[in-house]
Amino acid sequence: IKGFYLAVATLASQFFIVWLFNKVPWFFNYSATGQISVPPRQIFGFLVTGPDASPAITYLFTLTIVAIFALLAKNMARGNVGRSWMAIRDMDIAAEIIGIRPLKTKLIAFAVSSFYIGIAGALLFAVWLGSAEPTEAFGIDQSFLILFMIIIGGLGSILGSFLGAAFMVLMPIFLKNFMVDGLGVQPALSEHVQIMLMGALIIFFLIVEPHGLARLWQIAKEKLKIWPFPY
Structure with a gap:
């Protein structure tokens, strides 16, 4: 294992x-x-x-x-x-x-x-x-939160640890400001959407991109180096 x-x-x-x-x-x-x-x-x-x-x-x-x-x-x-x-x-x-x-x-x-x-x-x-x-303070929920940070940020990457932590902290704030304050959605519904989005992202990164946000950031930097001339 x-x-x-x-x-x-x-x-x-x-x-x-x-x-x-x-x-x-x-x-x-x-x-x-x-x-x-x-x-x-x-x-x-x-x-x-x-x-x-x-x-x-x-x-x-x-x-x-x-x-x-x-x-x-x-x-x-x-x-x-x-x-x-x-x-x-x-x-x-x-x-x-x-x-x-x-x-x-x-x-x-x-x-x-x-x-x-x-x-x-x-x-x-x-x-x-x-x-x-x-x-x-150190329950199973905290352990899963740290695990999700690593999965979304990118396995085996120091940068991915920071990106995953930032994403896990900023995403609930963004959803609250957008859905609750902006669209007038109930806070309970916003929390359910957050859980659904988190599960979908974990499945996506495990199947499509195991290296997470760190790899996506690396690809974006490589694209920007040759933009707007792809040759």
């Missing part, structure tokens, strides 16, 4: 994690209500967490972290580790023949991806939410 099917298979662990969060008090800091809150923390004299943190400061802090880790991921993908990942992804048997160890390469991929998603979860909880119940 590899690729998209591996991502779907690992979602089964989500149910175990939710059960673990409910049964082990250490995960919610032994709170009687099961809710944990982030204490105020400062970096270089600026408050980045807590109810008194400035939205501009938290945004710049998050943007800095995202930019640093995006550059690290891009450089990693261009190095030996990234090339090993691509070789295993394309054809693991051929990669093993040329000397790449599949077990080690896959373990590194799982470790790096888990580290990245751990940082993202920490930012989501500490900077964005501030306080939440672990089972609600």
